Amino acid sequence: MPVNPAHTALWPAPHATGPVDATVHVPGSKSVTNRALVLASLAAEPGWLRRPLRSRDTLLMAGALRTMGVGIEEGVGPDGSGEAWRVIPSGLQGPATVDVGNAGTVMRFLPPVATLADGPIRFDGDPRSYERPLTGVIEGLRALGARIDDDGRGALPLTVQGGGALDGGPVEIDASSSSQFVSALLLSAPRFNQGVEVRHTGSTLPSMPHIRMTVDMLRAVGAQVDTPESGGEPNVWRVTPGALLGRDLTVEPDLSNAQPFLAAALVTGGTVVIPDWPARTTQPGDRLREIFTEMGGSCELTERGLEFTGSGAIHGIDADLGEVGELTPGIAAVAALADSPSTLRGVAHLRLHETDRLAALTKEINELGGDVTETADGLRIRPRRLHGGIFHTYDDHRMATAGAILGLAVDGVQIENVATTAKTLPDFPDLWTGMLGN
Numbered sequence: 001m002p003v004n005p006a007h008t009a010l011w012p013a014p015h016a017t018g019p020v021d022a023t024v025h026v027p028g029s030k031s032v033t034n035r036a037l038v039l040a041s042l043a044a045e046p047g048w049l050r051r052p053l054r055s056r057d058t059l060l061m062a063g064a065l066r067t068m069g070v071g072i073e074e075g076v077g078p079d080g081s082g083e084a085w086r087v088i089p090s091g092l093q094g095p096a097t098v099d100v101g102n103a104g105t106v107m108r109f110l111p112p113v114a115t116l117a118d119g120p121i122r123f124d125g126d127p128r129s130y131e132r133p134l135t136g137v138i139e140g141l142r143a144l145g146a147r148i149d150d151d152g153r154g155a156l157p158l159t160v161q162g163g164g165a166l167d168g169g170p171v172e173i174d175a176s177s178s179s180q181f182v183s184a185l186l187l188s189a190p191r192f193n194q195g196v197e198v199r200h201t202g203s204t205l206p207s208m209p210h211i212r213m214t215v216d217m218l219r220a221v222g223a224q225v226d227t228p229e230s231g232g233e234p235n236v237w238r239v240t241p242g243a244l245l246g247r248d249l250t251v252e253p254d255l256s257n258a259q260p261f262l263a264a265a266l267v268t269g270g271t272v273v274i275p276d277w278p279a280r281t282t283q284p285g286d287r288l289r290e291i292f293t294e295m296g297g298s299c300e301l302t303e304r305g306l307e308f309t310g311s312g313a314i315h316g317i318d319a320d321l322g323e324v325g326e327l328t329p330g331i332a333a334v335a336a337l338a339d340s341p342s343t344l345r346g347v348a349h350l351r352l353h354e355t356d357r358l359a360a361l362t363k364e365i366n367e368l369g370g371d372v373t374e375t376a377d378g379l380r381i382r383p384r385r386l387h388g389g390i391f392h393t394y395d396d397h398r399m400a401t402a403g404a405i406l407g408l409a410v411d412g413v414q415i416e417n418v419a420t421t422a423k424t425l426p427d428f429p430d431l432w433t434g435m436l437g438n
């Protein structure tokens with residue numbers, strides 16, 4: 001197979017020569033954009049999506065929905081401002097083939113949509129997508145009446161034999177390996193004949209803010225959802241069948257992608273402003289306000305956005321990151337530069353993310369001279385003086401941004417395949433050098 005030069009290229013991570021002082025406009029949220037695309041495609045009328053993220057994961061989602069017959073057109077929003085997508089739902093059709101890349105949201109959220117299509121929808125993706133868990137979606141959909149052909153491993157590749165409709169009803173799944181199993185079954189459920197009642201049976205459930213995001217966004221398009229938090233049973237979510245509205249939604253900046261920029265303020269003792277930081281959000285990245293404050297920064301929400309300032313000191317942290325797992329690589333990078341040890345817990349499921357993130361962070365930080373050990377459910381990080389070297393990214397966007405954070409403080413860090421940030425933030429290298437005034 002020919003080697004893609006972008007995958008072997010080394011990017012010299014810029015070293016900060018002083019405190020950063022920058023305003024960084026962070027593009028839209030991956031998680032919001034991909035949920036909005038699914039919900040708008042299932043609606044009874046056209047809708048608008050303003051400031052959508054345009055990255056590998058969201059373009060794969062839009063492309064997949066288009067191959068099933070949905071119209072997703074470029075346009076300016078109804079008020080004439082900003083870039084937008086107009087989503088025009090239509091009868092979903094197979095045969096079609098969906099490339100999921102390595103997008104958890106695409107590989108999990110779309111098989112339920114495909115059950116509503118007329119005809120077979122084949123799902124395939126990057127080699128890593130074959131290793132990421134999908135059992136909760138496959139078994140869950142079968143229990144709800146779907147026909148799915150797979151090779152019995154509970155993973156991709158597979159074909160959903162869309163029958164134009166799905167019975168729906170009650171289903172038990174174990175979503176301890178990914179919250180996206182729950183989100184997937186809920187997002188399409190207003191269109192199932194009986195809606196759905198999802199009961200999670202596993203002992204842990206990661207990424208609760210992402211499940212809240214699913215519920216909030218369903219309600220915003222008119223769905224009726226009962227949750228444990230709205231007085232329902234623990235671990236049970238119910239969605240009533242019904243038509244969804246086509247809305248006009250502006251996508252919030254991706255707060256998890258704001259992380260490396262906030263980290264830059266923390267690591268250099270500088271200030272970074274992120275405009276349009278939402279006052280209220282379900283995005284897990286909002287937790288960075290507390291986490292990075294505990295690690296030595298301070299922040300304020302002003303009319304300019306979130307203003308985050310580092311004190312010059314970086315402290316270690318003992319934190320359960322189970323709710324905000326996708327923040328772990330960036331927190332681990334900051335922790336490796338701190339003045340005291342850190343313990344990051346509750347993130348065993350990161351072994352099944354874009355790469356085995358616990359192994360990758362341990363190996364790569366240690367190769368720069370660090371002292372990181374894996375625990376059963378996380379990392380223990382004892383800061384040591386680091387040196388330059390190659391930081392491998394394993395096709396993981398958050399490994400690349402974690403390496404860039406280290407490079408601010410450690411001279412001579414070279415990031416292999418920084419282009420992998422295109423999964424959720426294609427502009428990363430430019431935004432990063434722009435922040436540093438280069």
Ligand SMILES: O=C(O)C1=C[C@@H](OP(=O)(O)O)[C@@H](O)[C@H](O)C1
Binds near residue numbers: 180
């Ligand atoms: O639903 C979502 O948009 C996501 C849920 C989380 O997945 P897991 O629960 O599999 O960690 C998160 O890590 C991922 O980046 C995005």
Ligand SMILES: C=C(OP(=O)(O)O)C(=O)O
Binds near residue numbers: 103104105353354424
């Ligand atoms: C885990 C992540 O992505 P995915 O949506 O592919 O699961 C992530 O972005 O950190």
